[in-house]
Amino acid sequence: MRLLLHICCGPCAVYPVRVLREAGHEVRGLFFNPNIQPYQEFARRLQALEDFARHAGLPVIWHRSYDLEGWLRMVAFREAERCRLCYYLRLRQAARVARGGGFAAFTSTLLYSRYQKHELVRELGEQAAREVGVDFYYQDFREGWTAGVAESRALGLYRQAYCGCIFSERDRFAPRGGGDPEDARKGRLRGEG
Numbered sequence: 001m002r003l004l005l006h007i008c009c010g011p012c013a014v015y016p017v018r019v020l021r022e023a024g025h026e027v028r029g030l031f032f033n034p035n036i037q038p039y040q041e042f043a044r045r046l047q048a049l050e051d052f053a054r055h056a057g058l059p060v061i062w063h064r065s066y067d068l069e070g071w072l073r074m075v076a077f078r079e080a081e082r083c084r085l086c087y088y089l090r091l092r093q094a095a096r097v098a099r100g101g102g103f104a105a106f107t108s109t110l111l112y113s114r115y116q117k118h119e120l121v122r123e124l125g126e127q128a129a130r131e132v133g134v135d136f137y138y139q140d141f142r143e144g145w146t147a148g149v150a151e152s153r154a155l156g157l158y159r160q161a162y163c164g165c166i167f168s169e170r171d172r173f174a175p176r177g178g179g180d181p182e183d184a185r186k187g188r189l190r191g192e193g
């Protein structure tokens with residue numbers, strides 16, 4: 001079928017693109033990730049996907065605009081719910097693009113990462129599909145986690161160290177439960193985190 005694949009980043013696209021194509025689907029990517037902060041990180045991940053798309057001959061619909069204000073306003077005072085809001089924003093956009101472009105269904109590389117809230121991604125993908133009127137294609141791409149990581153490393157793709165937003169960057173590097181930021185800095189220099 002003609003499938004729209006929302007792509008969060010290059011490394012996470014490697015395995016889903018391969019298995020979807022092997023299953024006979026015609027895959028087109030969609031880059032829409034206003035959650036990636038700061039801007040240089042956004043540009044770096046976009047570049048990594050451009051590199052992979054060129055390598056794989058993957059056509060991609062690019063949303064290159066960077067609506068930082070809109071994303072921050074969306075989660076302001078609802079920071080604890082930010083992942084639900086963030087997933088929904090991106091999946092709903094994927095659903096809209098899929099419907100507008102006449103795709104049979106849409107799916108997301110968020111279903112590949114072991115670090116995402118998998119069941120929540122599935123729930124919100126199905127919700128967006130119902131609301132917009134297009135099918136959500138569910139597959140647990142986590143089964144190919146190890147193979148995808150190895151392949152993305154072999155391709156030399158940039159691999160990020162945190163999910164995307166400034167909150168996830170803090171949670172990745174800041175000392176848990178308070179403490180001295182200097183300890184975090186030393187830990188980071190040692191490659192811990």
Ligand code: SF4
Pocket residue numbers: 035036082083084086087163164165166167168
């Ligand atoms: S942690 Fe990831 S999924 Fe959650 S709000 Fe931040 S960027 Fe979005």
